[in-house]
Amino acid sequence: MPEKKCTILVCQGTGCISGGAEQILNSLETELVRQNLSGAMQIKHAGCHGFCQRGPLVVIEPEGIFYTKVTPNDIPDIVHSLQPDTVPVERLLYYDTTINRPIKSFRDIPFYYKQQRLVLRNCGVINPENIDDALAAGGYQALRKALAMKPTEIIEEIKKSGLRGLGGAGFPTGRKWEAAFQAPGKDKYIICNGDEGDPGAFQDRSVLEGDPHSVLEGMIIAGFAIGARHGYAYVRNEYPFAVHRLGIAIKQARKRGFLGKNILGSKFSFDVEIFQGAGAFVCGESTALVLSIEGKRGMPRPLPRPRTTEVGLWDKPTLLNNVKTYANIPLIINHGSQWFASRGSEKSKGTAIFSLTGKVVNSGLIEVTMGTRLREIIYDIGGGIPDGRAFKAVQTGGPSGGCLPPELLNMPVDFDSLTAAGSMMGSGGMVVMDQDTCMVDIARYFLDFTQRESCGQCIPCRIGTKQMFDILDNITQGRGKPEDIDTLLELGNSIKDASLCALGQSAPNPVLSTIRYFRDEYEAHIYEGHCPAGVCHGCL
């Protein structure tokens, strides 16, 4: 009897696990034995496949058969479909409503094929808890290559690639590495910032959960390039799977000689430890993050001050980059800076990863070339707005970003275009809003967040964000005053200019951008006591 040889990938991202992916894995093992197929089939725990909303996901390779919303009850049918002369289980396939038929392989689903998955290339494909899987996918090849290069050559490659920091601010990565390399001193540190605190963003978590070895590899190469021997991976305590898998990856990398003394027989020694963040959004700011590792309150240090690359952790030169920035490094070293720089827009190279969520048909983790238009992201990949509702706005950059109106749908998305439009790349949240979303309520929501997360040391942010929240709260309850819009603008601009750190300096953005693009909604609340979206109970 001819047997099909297949690999069954069961997504074990946080999203799918919450839908019961662990039970699916168990049922699958028993069922394969029951149907006498366990010899031919390989089951693989995979990281986040990206289409979290349709989870739990099961993918059958090599054909890419894509089963969505799988429950343990579906497992007998799925396993049966692996028998010779059978067909896929149609009811579990992705159903494309635009063409009114199910699609068999995920590679043919617009959500996937319109993407450009470089950093996410291994997520959902390899078993993140098995280093052999990562190695088979090309893991640690860039490290071998880098160890044969001079540190200055590596830094030059990164500079030429045009890679910019993917934590939100978009500072040129190569220049940061160069500064850390040139900083005098023997003891230097590498920090990976995985303190993804933006509400509405989960890409750092997914990369750590799905492909921790790429992040580690990037950190090790960075350590070699700047001359550091020790690295910290700062991961939010709220991300237990990310912490767990990164921990496994570190242990396996040590065993294989990618971490520890004399890496791959070279003179270079480097090790990484995980530091769990204890819940403070402001610790995403580099100086606050450093203080929190030192066991202190994470209160950012004011300018003017030396950069973290000169005076960082324990006052030593420290290179701090985001999870996704490190995950890009092996790609650049393997394929060369030119290959990387040929992608993206003029000043933003490579790809951007977004957590596409909110009022959108397909939500999940996506990766697109920098410069892709908002419309393509929301309509082609995201499938548009559900239930025939009207698109109203898209929020990017979380509490530091802003809400962009329909007029800007044709805008190419990169660091500079988002900033010019009054928003931000931020850590990559992209929340779609429809006609049922109230923009004043959204502004209130974000200021509620920042006033809770303000560290409290500087006056404009500490009292200013609270005051803006109080005013917005009043407006949504029908107690707005005619001068409130002016007061919000005045306070917002003052807080932007006067605050000590990036949290305060960007906190007014959600308010300023919604007043800029949706001023009529504010006016309806204040003058008519009416909430056009029907959200605010105080003004219906």
Added chain:
Amino acid sequence: MSKVTINIDGKEVQAESGQTVLDTALANGIYIPHLCHHPELKPRGVCRLCLMEMADGELITACRMPVIAGMVVKTKTKKVDKAIRPTVELLIAYHHDTCRGCPAIGKCELQTVMSHLKIDRKRVRRLRPPPAKKPLDKMNSSFDYDPNRCVLCGVCINTCEDIHGVSLLYYVGRGHETKVAFYGDEKKCESCLECLARCPVGGLMLKKPVEVRH
């Protein structure tokens, strides 16, 4: 120490190299608003009131900016005013309504800042005050803490650390819930009261002598 010349608000002044712009300005009779600055403590740059405009238009705190020969700074521009005036108004909105009973009357830095900026108290009314005043904290046997007067400049904490090596006073909580407290170490305090002496406002105050009723 070498001398350098800098220009503050159009006035050429001499400074020691290594000095900050704020110290230089104050030594030359030029007032720049400030709350968290104390001449004997390291500059913290948290009150944000000493922001000044650099030649390139950037706003920088004068308390942390060392003098550079030939630098030109301005402290009274529209940009500076737009940044710091709302900050002061916010402080007042969150402060006690009246100065009556405040131990800092006559030496209060916040009053100095207000009169320097000619703060219009009527404009403060457009802001929403907190729904309730915070209760007085009894710190130890000799002094109390009034969170409605404290501006969280940190001078008391740094003073304690400066004088005693390690501070017994700490910031506690986060955001607008932050306050200054001993939290367990109050018995170690020897009541040198230097923190009270240096408080720019009336945040820390001596306990009133207990009235004996006959």
Added chain:
Amino acid sequence: MDANLIDARVEEILSTHGKGANKLVPILLAAQDAFGYLPGNVIQHVGEFLAISLGQIYSVASFYKRFQLTPVGKRRVTVCRGTACHIRGAPQIVNEIEQTIGIKEGETSADLEYTLETVACIGCCALAPCLKVNEAVHGAMTPRKAGVLFTDVSGNKNA
């Protein structure tokens, strides 16, 4: 947990982490996980071990959201108020749960059965709105489902 057990557990945490200022947050996290909050005597113990004053530990512990200084309930209900959850109805979910279990956000029930809190984002935005009961994530919530979830849970108290 009785006092001896607590002491033994603290000793274990302290010895696995070792000394150094950078161990303060990891030790407090481990203690928080072990006891559900940071009891006063545990903080004292940690302070002595790391030679840090009580004030400094409280100062740090009161800064980070994860740390609780009072006991929490057996079932720690954490409702996500991330952006995606917010626009898909998280506020109504919080309301529903407040009514079902009879405590407000930030409170712990008198019988120490429940603690209800909200968190900035648990990163399950594609499943919005979502919540966690201890470590288990429940996605695509509706007020109805949330109501049922907690009626069920309390119905199976001893399960």
